[in-house]
Amino acid sequence: MAAYNPVSIEKKWQKRWLENRIFASRPAPDTPPFYVLDMFPYPSGEGLHVGHPEGYTATDILARYKRARGFAVMHPMGWDAFGLPAEQYAIKTDTHPGIITKKNIDRFRGQLQSIGFSYDWDREINTTDPAYFRWTQWIFLKLYDTWFDPRTNRGRPIQELAAEFASGARNIPAELLDGHAQVTWSDLNDTQRRKVLAHYRLAYEVKAPVNWCPALGTVLANEEVIDGKSEVGGFPVERRPMRQWMLRITAYAQRLLDGLDTLEWSDSLKLMQRNWIGRSDGAQVHFHIAHGNAIVTVFTTRPDTLFGATYMVLAPEHPLADVQVSSTGENSACLIPDHWPANTPDSWKYNNAATPREAVRAYQNWTSARSERQRQEDTAKTGAFTGLFAVNPVNGRTIPIFISDYVLMGYGSGAIMAVPGHDRRDFAFAGAFGLPVESVVAESPDQQSAAALPFEDNGYAVNSPWINGLSTEAAREKMIELLEKQGLGRLQINYKIRDWLFSRQRYWGEPFPIVHLPDGTHAPLADSELPLELPPMSDFKPTGTMDPPLSKAAAWRDIQIVLESPHGAAGSQTARLAKPDENGIPARREINTMPQWAGSCWYYLRYLDPHNNRAFCDPQMEKYWMHGRGVDLYIGGVEHAVLHLLYSRFWHKVLYDLGYVSSDEPFQRLVNQGLILGEAEYTLFTDESGVCVSLEDVAPDWDSRPGPDGRAQVISQSRITGKLLIGCRCRPDEVEKRGEGFVLKRDPAITVDTRSFKMSKSRGNVVNPDDVIRDFGADSLRLFEMFMGPLEQVKPWSTAGVEGVYRFLQRVWRNLNGGEDPCRVVYPEPDGGFRRNKQPATGLLNPDQNAEALADARAIVRPMHRTIRKVTGDIERLAFNTAISSLMEFNNVLSRLKWIPEAAAMTMLRLLEPLAPHIAEELYEQLALRTTASISLLPWPDWDETLCTDAELDLPVQINGKLSGRVKVPNDADADAVVDAAMRDAGVQAKLAGRPVKKPVYVQGRMLNLVV
RNA sequence: GCCCGGGUGGCGGAACGGCAGACGCUCAGGAUUUAAAAUCCUGUGACCCUUUCGGGUCGUGCGGGUUCGAUUCCCGCCCCGGGCACCA
Missing domain, CATH: 3.40.50.620 (HUPs)
Incomplete structure (x- = not known):
């Protein structure tokens, strides 16, 4: 064989x-x-x-x-x-x-x-x-040619927007045309029209601070930056203003949120998306600047705390704090005064600046030089007083306005009302600057103030004339209603998600099908120009500056184009390369590329x-x-x-x-799917002189560094002496279980750590599937990957485990192998007997063998149908580990048979095929009387529910929930019959010891519990 | 700090509120073999009683609760893993 x-x-x-x-x-x-x-x-x-x-x-x-x-x-x-x-x-x-x-x-x-x-x-x-x-x-061009219509809550072709402008159904916002007075679409030239439409497109260009990663030589999307470092490689990321393509994903924030409800995804994944989109419901509130006409709008999710606002904070980049413009004298709109108001505390004057303008400028310089990482790590509150005051619209109180980097320009309106009594960040800032802290929410309506500040939970409004006594929820609603009525503010929903930064300064990506025109606008390539391929370049290295590599492909970048209007609608022209005899417009291709x-x-x-x-x-x-x-x-x-x-x-x-x-x-x-970790490891810590240190004395914050062999080694430090400790791997036979953990056999006082690490090249615990296939075959690899445990769970790799499933396949092979010799698989003959060979009428069994085979054929029916039922159900619910278990059990049953009926063999192979297809195919080809080109072309077997159950049940009998015996009953026995059988059982009687049964609980076909 | 997962033998794990530990690994003993590997068989949660057969007690991170009955449901902790993190 x-x-x-x-x-x-x-x-x-x-x-x-x-x-x-x-x-x-x-x-x-x-x-x-x-x-x-x-x-x-x-x-x-x-x-x-x-x-x-x-x-x-x-x-x-x-x-x-x-x-x-x-x-x-x-x-x-x-x-x-x-x-x-x-x-x-x-x-x-x-x-x-x-x-x-x-x-x-x-x-x-x-x-x-x-x-x-x-x-x-x-x-x-x-x-x-x-x-x-x-x-x-x-x-991409479809995105470019689409705008989001908030009225219909969907994206629409940009031509429809152009048509609305053209028909006058929609006015052209003046700010889009450098403040020109009301104009009509027909007044505009193509350049102006392109500028207007560019403002609405889902793909748009903007110069804004972006995440620049010098090590990667490219900018990154917000989603690609984690803890101020690049997701790929973990390199530092800095904020720099750059011209970039953005995709207006924010327009779809609510749609992306709502869609999650319809999806069959795990709750945790949906939650991650919800958190990332970050909807918060609140209000915008308008504050007047004292002694002026200017208005600052803030966003708050707690309008009910408006009476507790004791100061205001702007982001350093807030337009109101734009002192650079005013210092050149171009813009008198800057309201920051050039002298400190009377009685300004020194601590408010950033670094004792001589004037508010200087303080603001100095603070802006300081904060813009700080990296994202520094900002995130250091949450101590800093800031500068602007010399300005705002008027709280609900109580007329005059409150000072600060700038501070704990307020972000990118969220809400870039300005907040600070309520230090009920927000820990405001509380910290108020502490640093000596600002008043007041309580306007309390645990109960009859309290004067919250027991301890800052009190951030919901409670009841106090010290707030308009809403006193209302619960936080009701107060919030009431306040928004009152603000709206008086024109002081309105309901507002904000999202954390930002637009998607869509360009990269790399060579190996899709070129943008966009050309830049001499008038500063851009146009899409005509469909006939696609695909736009990368220029063949021998030098595609980063330029060392922020210019992308494609800037070196001047011949590709600088082109002559012709603009055409395929839809006839002005403002949506497309560009194509000018033919040699045509008089084209000089244009430049976009030289950024798309992200991965x-x-x-x-x-x-x-x-x-x-x-x-x-x-x-x-x-x-x-x-x-x-x-x-x-x-x-x-x-x-x-x-x-x-x-x-x-x-x-x-x-x-x-x-x-x-x-x-x-x-x-x-x-x-x-x-x-869950992560697969490396094989479990035992780690023993020693100090530098080689003395073993027990795990209790090792600080829990581990790090790793390259060891002498080049592989990463774990390091930590002693809790007691603070000295450096080095972790080294020990073999499983060097340790034993003692109490909660594992200890060294040669010195049981030393506890070692046991855990599995993420596979990584540096740790040297990466398993290569090629090696597994070479040693055990692809079917074993597949089977073990699924047998390890539930699909979604994190689990450690185990080579011994692979050998286990490999042995299973060998047992299947030995049971069913038809090879050259006749095997144990037997085929039914028309007369009710069996034969061993595939060819009809050869290898007939003798009468004794026939009797054995018949008995085996009967015995296998129930396990076979149960296995079909179990494997089918398990595959449906992606529980492959238990599907494999039940195939192992079925195969163990086959192993015990003297003869294996053809039907049982075919069932085994058919059920095995999705999991271990090669061995299933091979054995199928050897055994099947009439084979299809592949076993996978056979239909899935059905099971018969009535053949899954035994005629006789062996039921556990409990007394007060404790197992006390077993009784055999027919599977259709009713409760009375089962109780009767139990009461006749000597073992049960002994356990009852004469106590009367108060109540029997019979769970059909499962167990009987006698309550005494 | 906030939000999700998850804690069951030496290990991976199984168990519609109903016999905890299926299946596999590991280990031990036996068979086979000149021998070894491979294979097959038996045993393998802990503790205790028993010469044997067998029997008992405890046991699903910890503490409570609901229930005839809880690994499973509820409340409060502890530990591990992941996500988010000055988002007003």
Whole structure:
């Protein structure tokens, strides 16, 4: 009998699947669709690690299962291949990133194919392929040509806005035209029209402070900055003003929020998105500047505390604090006085500045030089008095106005009313500057003030004439109502989310299909100009300045263009390259490129129709596969919670508004797989002289540094002496369990740490799937990835565990292998007997053997049907670990049989196929009488509920909830019969010891509890 | 600080409010083998009683509660992991 040799059978079947296009998606009108999607991988130079195949295996199992259930399955794979790592490697090795990308993709594809995933490889896509990014650029132009209409709460074509201006249905805001008086659309020239429309587009250009990362040589989106450092690489990020492309995702904030309610995503993921969007309901309140006409509007979520506002704070960048302009004398609007008001405390004059203007300017300089990181780490309150006062509109009180960097220009109106009694930040500032703190909310309405300030909880309004006694909730509503009535303010909703910074100063990304015109405006490329490809460059290194690499491609950048109006509507001209004989306008291409997220925002749509060169996707295909709900199941890591998943929802909603897709949301159901950690490690700490230190004496804040062998080692310090401690790995046989933790065998006084670490190259605990496949085969890899535990849970890798599932597959092989010799699988003959060979009428069993085989055939029926039921249910709920367990149990039953009936063998293989397809295919080919090209083409088996249950139950009997015996009863016995049987049981009687049964509780088919 | 997850044998984990620890790993003993590997069989939560057969007590992070019955539901803590963090 041939041994189980995964390497050779896996290669064989992978080749056959590809050649016979077994897993090609086959949409058909009468077949229900099922779209199961993996998160778009970035083909890195490192290749796969075992974390990748976790989600991929889960989706593959479901894809194979759904095919068996008669669905048309969409299960594609492709490459998110633009991006920094390839570009950085290209610079290092002086190779074009396109070459590196291609190599990495080939490697990734090879690795994925070696795991036996049932992707439809005809649909493979690649974001760096011009045939793909032609449509990324096309969608960008759709965003560019769309404005958000708040009245209908949806995006609309920009031409419709132009038409409203043209017809006079909408006035042109004067501030958009340098304050010119009322003009009509027909008064405007093309430049002016472009300027007006640019203000509304979902893709717009703005000069604003951005997150500049010098180490990466590019700006980053807010979502890509974590703790003031770049998400990729952890490099410092600074704020710098730059001209950048932005996408108006903020317009869709409410839609993005509302859409979450309709999705089958985990609560924690929805929460992350909700927090990121950050809606808060409050009010804007207008404060007059004392002795002037100016008004400052603040945003507050606690209008009920208005009576407790004792000062006001502006962001340092607030327009009212713009002293730079006034100092040149150009603008007399600056209200900051040039002398301190009488009795200004010295502590208010920033660094004892001579005048408020100087104080404001000095403070602005200081705060703008501080990095994001410094700002975040140091929350001590600083600020400068502006010399100005505001009038509290509800009580007429005059309050001083400060600037401070704890107020952010980007949120609300960049100005706050400070209520130090009920806000800890204001409280801290008031403490630092000696400002009054008053209580206007208390725990109960009859208190004079809150027990302790700052009191931030809800309570009852006090010391607030308009609203005294009202609960915080009611007071808030009442106050807004009164403010609105008197024109002092109104209800306002704010969102934390900012517009999406969409350009990067890199080479390896999609070029913007935009040209800059001599008049300072810009125009989109005509559709006929797409795709706009990157110029071939040998030097694509960063320039060392903030100029992107494409600035070096002057011939590509500087062009002659012709503007055309395809829609006939002025203001929406498109640009095309001038022909040699044409008199073109000199123009410059946009030289920033799009961020990596661009290509992944819509890739799931391209899979549906990947070779279409007339549309990003045929509408019929989109309707069929997305069926108004979006992707049926999307599995991936949680790291994209606020990046890809927010961005692509945004793009999708725009496409939906414009009528290009049929569903409002792209991903109906989403599951996050848990991280796979490295193998569990025991860490022993020693000080520098090598003396062991027990874990209790080690400070809990660990760090790591490169050790002598180049690998990262854990370091910490002694709680007692503060001395440096070094963690080193010890072997499992050096430790033993003692009490709560593990101790050293040779010195049980020393407790060691036990935990699993994230896989990382520096720690040297990365597991390469190629090695696992070489040693145990792809089926074992797949099986173990799923057997480790629940999909969504974090779990540590274990090589011994892989061996466990490998042994399981070997046992399956030994049970069912049909090889050259006849095996234990027996086939029924028409006369009721059995034969051992596949060929009819050979290898007939003798009468004794027939009797054994018949007994086995009867015995296997119930386990078989129960296994079908269990595996089916487990796969449906993505509980693959328990599905595998029950297949192991079923196989253990088969192992105990003398003869294995064909039906049981086929059931085993059919159920195994989604999980371990290669071995299933191979054994199926060996055993099946009439084989299809693949076992995956067979339908899923059904189970018979009546065959799942035993005729006789072995019921546990409890007395007062404690297990006290068992009784055998027929499975349809009623409560009385069961109690009767229990009472006749000698063991139960002994336990009852004569006590009368007060009440029996019988749970049908499960257990009996006797209450005494 | 705020908001989510999660704490079950030596380990990964299983268990519609109903027999806690399925399945797998580890370890131990046995069979097979000249021997080893592989394979097969048996045992493997802790403690206690019993020569054996067997039996008992405790046990799902800790403390309470609801219930005939709680790993599961409720309240209060502790620990671990993740997210957010001067967002008014």
